[in-house]
Amino acid sequence: MKLPLDPRILAGKLFPILRWSRSYDASAGFGDLIAGITVALTLIPQSIAYASLAGFEPQYGLYASLLGGFVYAMMGTCPQINIGPTALLSLLTFTYTNGTNSDFAILLCFVSGIVQLIAGVAQLGFLVEFVSLPVVSGFTSAAAVTIASSQIKGLLGLRFSAETFIATWRGVYQHIEETRFPDTLLSLACCIVLMGMKALKDIRLKESQDEKNRRSIILQKSFWFAGVARNAVVVVVASLLAFFIHQDKDEPFILTGNITPGLPKPAPPPFSSVIGNTTYTSGDMLAHLGTGLVVVPIVGIISNVAIAKAFARGLTLDATQEIIALGVCNVASSFFRSFPVNGSFTRSAVSDASGVRTPAAGLYTSVIVLLTLALLTPYFYFIPRAALAAVIVCAVLHMVDVAIMKKLWATSRLDIIPLVGTFLCCLGLGIEVGLICGVGVDVLLLLYYHSRPPLDVQFVDDPQCPHYAIRPAGGLHFAGAERVRSKLNALKRTKIITTSVPLETLTIIPDNDLSRQETTDGIPENNSYIPDNNSNIPEGVPGDNINGIPVSNGDVVGNLNNAAITSNRNRVPESGIRSASVLVIYCDALYRMDYTFLQSLKMLVSEWSRGGLIVWCDVRPTVRDQLDAMLPEPLYCDTQNLSSLLVGKLKKSWS
Structure with a gap:
């Protein structure tokens, strides 16, 4: 995105809302309202679960969901994208902030936004193109497996701490005798219901193709709505079940517990923190975050640009503006105690299927999150952790890209090497190290190709x-x-x-x-x-x-x-x-x-x-x-x- 000299053109580039709002009408507003409400029903239970995945209290997931919709509505270009917590960035946040406190995650969010802003202003979005699709696929698949594995202890009701994929399964093996039957039964039931309700939205009734048959059309839309709202339905039902069978002395389920009510107070991101008797300066905090200061913003950029390209439908995509918008979302969210955020493909698909028209849908989603923080947080006490673990596991299963192996085998078998290498390194060495290893394998393959240039003698x-x-x-x-x-x-x-x-x-x-x-x-x-x-x-x-x-x-x-x-x-x-x-x-x-x-x-x-x-x-x-x-x-x-x-x-x- 080349910055124009005319202030009006510059403002239109930086704030696309100034362009599309001129033709905004009631029809577009109604479509955005339906999409915003539908996405909120998916986002709220996910954000609570992703806060747990990141290692923080549930309200931090709602904090992370609060401001992204407002900012992206003004600066974003893709109507389908909803900015908020995601499974991948939550896992990366846990990787770099485990053993600390929320101050480190908030600072990570702020610095990630700054890095993304610099990349956008300097038009460095082309650097994303140097990460090949096989590496991205191997990285996301390994992250999905790692995320699902980290929730095994929640599914079984186990209590132990583990950071990596290997450590998690070692802990499961060592504590398997401590499995809680009620939590296991509840999580299994939640997974079955979630997978079943997901299939509802894909049901196609033959009669629904006849516009005169209003009953079948209503039934078709009801199936779809039940499918996209499955996370909220499961969490509410599981919470009601836990409330009615709750006993003060002997809780059958491990519950979420008390959630701090109210809205977060706007404040600059913390540049110092105290953990126990140790005071960490800004330099100490940045040193502890280490490579996360680069890996987290890069992963956020890759995800957001990939989602925007997927929903561009052949139209020209301003990738630089997308990067700038994401950077501003993270910087602004850090002032409301948020950990790093980016777009979610799942929520984007729900928004697209809901008939979204403009990025204004994020405004309605953020308003619902704001009302939830202000009014409903006391009622989250009885949410079972097993239900949240089931929501996370079912949400990340689709991230494992198995189909790409068949495509690579048929088109470019050499690209299987970086895919498998990235996947194995992410599982064995850690998410961030695995991504670096995958890029390294890509570089070696480039050198291999350059060492054998086609000459057609x-x-x-x-x-x-x-x-x-x-x-x-x-x-x-x-x-x-x-x-x-x-x-x-x-x-x-x-x-x-x-x-x-x-x-x-x-x-x-x-x-x-x-x-x-x-x-x-x-x-x-x-x-x-x-x-x-x-x-x-x-x-x-x-x-x-x-x-x-x-x-x-x-x-x-x-x-x-x-x-x-x-x-x-x-x-x-x-x-x-x-x-x-x-x-x-x-x-x-x-x-x-x-x-x-x-x-x-x-x-x-x-x-x-x-x-x-x-x-x-x-x-x-x-x-x-x-x-x-x-x-x-x-x-x-x-x-x-x-x-x-x-x-x-x-x-x-x-x-």
Whole structure:
């Protein structure tokens, strides 16, 4: 997002509400109201559960849900997004603030917002593109498994502390005998009801397609509403059950307990804190948060941009504005004692299905959260922790992306490596370390790809000027410098037999028909490459083939990568053994070479110059400047005059 100089345009960019509010009408307002209420029924029980996941009292989840809707309504661009606590950021918050207090989480929220604002103003959103989808998928899947595992103790009614995936399951194994039957039975029932009610919203009645049948339409919408409000229904029913069977001395369920009522008082984020008898300064707090100061805002940016792209439906997305809006949401929320927040795909899908029209839906959601904090917090005492654990587990199950494995296997199997590597590292080493490891694997794969640039080498056995031709594409970098130089030098050592055998005997092999038996049928045995000696056979040249391709005389082009042979069916007037000592490099698709590759290219030119020639064809101006700065008198031409140039140079060299 380029910042315009006109203040009115700048205000419209930073506050999209100034644009869409001009056409806001009653119809849009009604759609946003329905969507806002529906999302609130999902958000409130989730926020209470996510506060527990982050390691804090339930009211902090409501604090985190309070201000995001107001801010995003003014600065956001995607109507479906609802800013609030999410399972992933709650887990990351717990990871970096476990063993401390809420002050650390509030400061983490503030600093994350600042980092996101800096990234947005500096237009650094493109950095998100360097995290590949397999890494994101492995990260979110591992986070979902870790989150679900962390709730096992809540499902079974166990009491122990654990931070990591491995520590959680070790604790479950050690305390399994302490399982509370009432909590286990309640959590199992809640999970069954949640999964069943989720299926309700996907039911499609055949009669509902008939607009005249109002009963079926109402029934269809009732099923859908029950499905999206399932979290609230389960929490309310479980709370009523706990209230009626509650006993002062012997509680059958582990309850949420007292929740601090009322709205949080606006205050700057804490830059010092006291835990026990130890006072932590701002430097101590930031040092304790460590890599979380970078990981948390990056994960928030990735999630928000991904959700916005998913619901953009082909429209242009202002990713920079989305990042700025998210940063302001976190900074503003930190003044109301919130831990880090971002958009939720689940709530966004509910909002979209509810008929949301504009980002104003977040206003209605935040108003309901505000009323809940002001009036309803005393009634949250009887919410069973087992019910909240069931809500979390059922909410994160869809985050495990199993389908991507099948897609990667069919399209790009090498990308399975960063996906599996990220997933395993996140489970074994921790969420933040696993993400860094996944990015590291991606970097190694990029280096691997750069070390094997596609060159599409061809041999053109022209009667007057036999030569090799390559057409590099994109950029050539240091990782592939030596490999490319060795491959091209190997070509120079190859010699060709040329005879007067008619080329009508050759079989024309299409590129897509290389597996057929006729590949070598009809090719005379004496039409082949003959190396200088057996020890100088280029890499991949088995006997009388180069890269498995038999080569003949005449105007034949043999593609050394895809093994295609074509012919113009002419006769070769001369015979004998000649060296293919000319290399033509087509540079029309080449846009950059780094310094290391240019140095390697300089050595290649020096080696080919001993009895050979390199011609640069259709060179871009930027590449030409690089070649002029590195090579002594490079030879340039274009496609039109290539043939005459080669004939003239070779006649001069042979004479």
